[in-house]
Amino acid sequence: MISTLILTRNEEQDLPACLQSVACCDDVHVFDSCSTDNTCAIARAFGAHVHQRAFDSYAAQRNAALDTVPFRHPWVLVLDADERINPELWTEATAAVAALPLSDEPPVAAFRIRRHDHFFNRPLRHAQILSLYPRLVRLGRVRYTRAINEFLETDGETRTLRGSFQHYPFSKGLARWFEKHNQYSSMEAEIVADRAFRGEASLHTALLHPDFHTRHRARKAIFYLLPARPLVRWLYILVARGGLLDGTAGIAYATLQAFYEWQIVLKTRERLAASMPTHLVATHPTLPPAPAAAVATAAGSQGHLYREEALACDRA
Template identity: 60%
Template sequence: MISVLILTRNEEQDLPGCLESVAWSDDVHVFDSVSTDRTGEIAAAHGAHFTQRAFDGYARQRNAALEGLPFKYEWIFILDADERPTPELAVEMQRRVASVSPEVNGYRLRRRDFFMGTWLKHAQISPFYIRLVRRGRARYMREINEVLEVDGGVGDLTATLDHYPFSKGIRHWIEKHNVYSTMEARVVADGLSRAQASWRVALFAKDFHARRVAQKALFYRMPARPLLKWAYMMFVRRALLDGSAGIAYATLQSIYEYFIVLKTRELERERAIGVRGS
């Protein structure tokens, strides 16, 4: 009753485990950004449909999959290769879609991030995501930290999705977030965050993702952001309670924030020089 969509690029390490975790579905689609490793071979060996498309942006890639693939079922469960639905989540999703109201077109779930063998219960900043949607009623917005917008009501699931962002090592995480920080710096330098900065939305919006967008936009405007983020994660989110994994993760996130600050300044200097020289 549920089709599965897995987004990939060079995921020969994580894809086998991901495919095994969704073996309960007979309609699994691997949508690949032209991998150069054994990703396609592994997908075929597990009986998954395999489609490739040149990557041109996170939201565009995901929307191309949602809109272009021949899904067998009305409901689509969306995954990255380093994520694993728990057996309880698989059962709950199938039970929900079997008797869902026509007004509900999506479901939100809690994702558990793991680092150093530890669930980052306190350190994880954004644990809630919409991942189960009705076909044709959802679309990704924004190219960095993309958000899935659903046309209709969104329900909540109680079972969890497990995520292993460090499965390929800290080096891979840093390389990926080096790319993300460049994209975020461009957003800040373009001034888009100022238009989205709203205390009212940040504090009182009913939609979690709307609150997160406004909070991040306000955060972009604060001085000493890396230090503030570290203090927030350590003492407000209580990353300390996650032990050494929580402390390390808070520090990595603060370094990532510092990348954004430095790259934003660099972009602004380059643009100022360009204006003076023209």
């Protein structure tokens, strides 16, 4: 009735618990981004099917999985390795899918599921930016867009399940969280600096559009136009979402999220400054430039190494 898709990259620590939580599924697929640890071996030991593809973006990776993996069932539960489901959610999901008529027009394309984040061993009941995520999707009816913090475009209705799943973003410690969000903020800054999102910044759409995903895109576009975004995010989590009720864990989580937003702000400024015409940028004394031949040699060797790594993963 439902297949499971888990995206991974060096997830040997978290993957076993995730796979245990979907033991009731008879068709589990791990879509791996060229892990260098025991991720793939662990997945196979649990009986999961393993597929590999060199990573380029989160949306592209998810779309590639939905397009190329030979799923047994038309519905796919999409998870990350640091997430867990419970039997109650699985029972509800299978019942919801089974209840859909075969001639459903327009088709139901996805189901949103409530996510509960954990700050180390403390569940965050309020301090979350979003609470509902479209994670149960119908093959051929959905498409992911946006390189990071993806949007889901659907050809059909999106419904909501009552159950929830658990998310453990700090399972590998704070150092790993900072490392990942340093990468995420660079990807976000590239999107913000490009400013292509401005056409979606409609207050009317953000408030009144009937489609949940369209409203979410408009709200995110409006958010990127606001001044003092780190402070806005901090206050939103603590006050609007009630994060203060989570105590010190909620305050710590909100502060980390505000710092993440501040990284995006600074990296966006950096990218915009780098793209300015040279006559508008203040000049400063610099070291003599390296010879052009040396620069070309270094760049060529780095590109060669990266390409070889990607090809090696593609052949695996």
